[in-house]
Amino acid sequence: MSREEGLQRRYSRLEEALEIKSLRRIISAYINYADAAEEDVKRYERSFRKLSREHKGLLSHLPLKFQRFRRCISANSFFIMNMLQAFDPPFDMSQDIDFDGHSDIGRFSNGHLCTHASHHMQDYSAYVKGSVPESIDIASGPELSSCSGSCDQTPSNRNNEKQEISSESSCSLVMNMNTPNGNTNLIDESMDKVKLICNLDASLHDSTPNGNVRCIIRNIVRDWAVEGQKERDQCYKPILEELNRLFPDRCKERPPSCLVPGAGLGRLALEISCLGFVSQGNEFSYYMMICSSFILNQTEAANQWIIYPWIHGNCNSLSDDDQFRPISFPDIQPASAGITEGFSMCGGDFIEVYNDMDQEGAWDAVVTCFFLDTAHNIVEYIEIISKVLKDGGVWINLGPLLYHFADSCAPEEEMSIEISLEDAKKVALQYGFEIEMEKIIETTYTANPRSMMQNHYYAAFWTMKKKPRT
Template sequence: MAEKGREGGSSPMEDPEEQGLLVSVLDSFRSYRRLAHFNGTHVRRQAFYSLPQEHWALLSKPPFSLLDTFSKMDDLIDSNAELAEAIFVAGFKAFLAPTLDNEWVASRVSQQNVNDEFLTYSLIMGHLDAKTSQNDTEKARSCVNQFYREWSAEGAVERSKCFDPVIAALEHEFASRAKDAVSLDRSDLKVLVPGVGLGRLVFDICRAGFSVEGNEISYHMLAASALVLNNTQRVKQYKIAPFALNSSNHISRADQFQTFEVPDVHPAAELVHTGTSGVPGSERMTMSMGDFCVVYSRPDYAEVFDAVATVFFIDTAPNIIRYIEAVRNCLKPGGIWTNLGPLLWHHMSRNEHDEDESEEEKRRRIEVVDAGIGDPGSVELTNEEVVALVEHMGFTIEKQEVGTIETGYISNPRSMLQSTYRPSFWTARKK
């Protein structure tokens, strides 16, 4: 899979702040095993032994056997950690290694460690003073769990609810265009997917025969997608337990400790085929790094794509007008925007003069001409208002459904608690 640089090809290491962000993200995957054992079982054991002795003694025996439960949880943490550490290695190789001086690395890594990539890269991270934040730690944990939704066979239930309507809209668009074209290959339909997460939607659109470019700003997601799309060796290479660290609302321990094998397909093997297109999948799929608003509002992206597909994405916008402007810029006249998702707005209203903001941060914010999603201000609209805004800004809504689709998001179907989205689905055409 070809990759494009962050916001025009610049290296993240050219900016000290960006370097610190990337190092913290990579360290969150490197530290997954240690922190999960501490927060997952060590803290629970402490709380368990804080019970009155007769109580913890009772719960240590069958049919409860909570000490055995903690041991099983430790085993599953180690299984999850194998995936997390593989993401760390893939992310390090993709984003950090190319920016490091070879002589500097050689002076800090012993020759006896060079065959162990995880150990070698961990040693280098130590010299970079890597210290992960709590926020990055939570994102790493969530990222591992998201493999269940995007890359397990069992996750196909959620994927089909969210991806199938969008891919069907692309299929319909291609069929409509093919009627009026003498010769139109499926690869001629160029699709942009912002907010790709772990890359499954991009992969599925590519597998459908279309040309597709994914965009992602999160280093957590970029590192994970780099692993699954470029570096996995086989189907079912990793085993994860996405619900193991959450001990609430389980009917049985077997429900809590379910394991799933990922990935359910081998992307590299799939992408060598042309499939329904005359062009191999590996030549039809690219990935770009950076802020969607900034990257795709640039003149060099004007009227490049035939379609934009957004799934569980538009509610990540502090200011959705910026997203609509970017979509309008990069779509060709007559191109379609197909969207599916809820409106769980990710950004509360932000005070431009937050009392916790330092003078340096204020200065930098003022000096930045285009901070993309980092611009001050935010707004939270209803679905009706979003649709009206899309129409106002140069689109015609051709299809709209609300309440016909129900789906969870990384949901445990055996849990006593079920959270269900009823997302909006619409397709708009640029005038």
């Protein structure tokens, strides 16, 4: 083995170790959801006990409300554990990991597909016939394939044979979770099994932040519940109408291709597929990927699941019933939605996955929705979008510029380029784009429609076309 090969092999081992570390933290966060929520309820109870007898009498219903919290938390945990038992990680999660000789691992972010080798493809083409194929085991994990170095399913080669990850090297958490009333003993037992199989230690479990899990629960409403339809109409509907206008002569034999970076839980990418495009969603967050994989790949019926997404905010509630209202999802069965063959989800960093020669000029359209401001360097995002589009291809964007890394307590070497909308459009012009349409759309994001407080965005919405090279 040459020195270069040895270094590459060592680097690959480090990358895999970092991925396992990151994924363990995320699984821990999901498992820790109920415990973290229980701590909130205990805090409410401590505050109630400090009231005077007279004041307790005026709020005598609160102890029952606290028990109601616990029932809702249990129901949310029931969904989370079903989701985890179906997840089939692309690594052997039981292995010990060693970071000896790599003192700089702390700079890698947690909660994301953080390394060059971590591009995982999930193809949903099997569902194009409108029903779950008999050969797919709903209790098993989703079918994943590895995309080393780049995402191998460009529109031109999407039928290429992909390398399968063997079941021997994955953490397939197959457990029966038939407890619609949220049986806490069964949920606790399942959590213990997940911890054992994935080699989760107590210190990691205790230190994992839980806010991301609650964010995912709210995103489920936005993408997959009837209650999220208003937001989808505000954000997704204009994009779909624009695609329909720009590609009026779509045909099943040669459908146009559309890339959706920052696909989140996958609804927009699915809707674009149903419109008659070869659609590929790209997502960086394991939190999102685990949940979207479950909804897209494991759903047997519409409204199969029930969660209580609004229980974690006591502020600005009109009533307890509003706060405790159940949300059923998904509002459609993805398998019966009428997707176009070639629909897929690719996990990994947008820049690392698509800044590849195989992706150059590969896509007819790129759709970005609430995505541009997730960049460390928005200029690089725009550069890659231009690179992957064909000449004459279109870029449809909708979203604000709430830069995710602005004012963050990050290491000094972490970059955050924060420019105005005007500057962002000027940069796009330098990369060969011309503006065909632009306007402002007012919208919310994962908002509770019955809350007394509503945050509204005035989001930029544009269509740009990539000029042919001269």
